[in-house]
Amino acid sequence: MPELPEVETIRRQLLPTLIDRTIVAAELRLPKLMTKWGGLGPEAFAGHRIEGIGRRAKILRFRLSDGLTLLVHLKLSGQLVHRAASGETLAAGGHPMPAFDAPLPHKSTHLILGLDDRSRLFFTDVRQFGRVALMPDEAAEGFLAAMKHGPEPLGGELDLATFRARLARRPKPPIKTLLLDQGFVVGLGNIYANEALGEAGIAPARSAGTLDDAEVERLDQAARATLTEWTERLRRECGDGFPERVTAFREGMAVHGRFGQPCPACGSAVQRIRYADNETNYCARCQTGGRLLADRALSRLLRVDWPRSIDELER
DNA sequence: AACTACTCCTGGAGGC
């Protein structure tokens, strides 16, 4: 569930409470958490100070003293909670289950880092998809480079020319599939890809190559704007005391998770299709790009549930 | 080479 806005928000939450803390102990309760990505074992944590927290794509990158890097990917259900010795939650983010104020460690807490002020950082992940790796800096750089991530949408790395050029290289796949591909552009997951397509008014099943110049420009704008706006919104929503809202907050979405509810723009029911292994919500009236028939033919192949109202829309 | 389908997991929701 955590996509770029959530991961970026967690990074900002954790930074002030973890910076300059030294790790004094580590307890790894689920070995595969650290073996899937390779790197050093949990015994290598002790004695290293946290000097910074960065981010590449959806991966948190902790810079540790003595040339070590800690990589953390929350995947679908990972969560990080920083608790003071008193039990007070100092910072938290990621999947909101278990609740951020629940007793820790939880049965799904897989890694606990003890810090020099007796606070602790808990990594909890009920579905065990998350990954943690501790590596020398150069190894971490190589590891990240091998992932061949696309450009970062926040911070100016992605612009219209770049977006257009990358799109032109892959004209065939459905545009939604491209947006989800971290090699195309990083940061978008199912939620924000749905929202970006909604904002741009482009049907998710269209082949990328069918987008005209204006649509490409709208999508480029929408992708960056969606991620930027939600990052800011989460930051504001978090404020100083509501970290549980980092991922729980979903009010204000136009199409994602709103199957059957009225599209905020035109009022027709938000539709649902399934492909690329996930659920896509979109408004069939606003997001056609004038290619409704082509979309419908494609979507039959993709086991789409078309609404009865679609025939009315075509008239 | 370029896509798509499957896989990793478990808790919660909904049907009966």
Added chain:
DNA sequence: TGCCTCCAGGAGTAGT
């Protein structure tokens, strides 16, 4: 109440 099935959805990998 409880059992079953489905669903959530990042991303690596296997298959076509």
